[in-house]
Amino acid sequence: MFDLALSEAGAQIILATSSDDKYPPEHMIDGKDETFWATCGLYPQEFVIRFTSLVNINSVSITCYNIRDIKLEVNSDDSQNFKTIEQKEFQSSDSAPQIEDFSFGNVKAQNLRVVIESGYDHFCAVYKITVNGTAVH
Template sequence: MFDLALSEAGAQIILATSSDDKYPPENMIDGKDDTFWTTCGLYPQEFIIKFTSLVSINTIQISCYNVKKLKMEVSSDDNQAFKTLAEKELQPSDSAPQSEEISGRNVKAMNLRVVIESGYDHFCAVYKICVHGNAERS
């Protein structure tokens, strides 16, 4: 098992509802702990990660700040609707990033959509998202 959501593994951010030149969405999948994507103040906010092929997701770990409620959804190809994998309400954190792990239950996915439904402030940040699993064999 390895991190399927790394840009060096071929993963791409194909949609993000906000972007800042200093804190672009690609920062979430660059493998670094000190970079992040920031939202622009309105909710909901979302981003979609596209994997290089169909994958089997074991766990998803997200490191973020000021996120109150989020939803994770998957689709098994580009033409199918997204299905909810998990919905979580995160506890606030004063100075450290929030960290949450979600079981993927070995669900098959080509795309992962993360919807930040609300935050503890006008802006929030996602430092890193790791998707642990395996590529499906064809």
């Protein structure tokens, strides 16, 4: 099992609802702890990670800031038909980063969509998303 969401593993951000030249969405998958994606201040916000092939997702970990409600969705092809696999309300962490973990059996996916439905402030940030799993053979 390894991190399927790293850009060096071939993962790509194929959609993000906001982008800033200083804090682009690709920062979430660059493997660095100090970089991040910043949202533009309206909700909902979302991003989609495309994996290099069909994968089995075992767990997802998100390091973020100011997120209140989040939804994780997957699909196994290039359609827009996503299936919700988790919804959660995060606790406010004041000035500390939020680290949230999600565990699954084996969830098959080609794409992972993360929908930030609301936040504790106008802006939120995602520092890192880790997707542990294996390629489907």
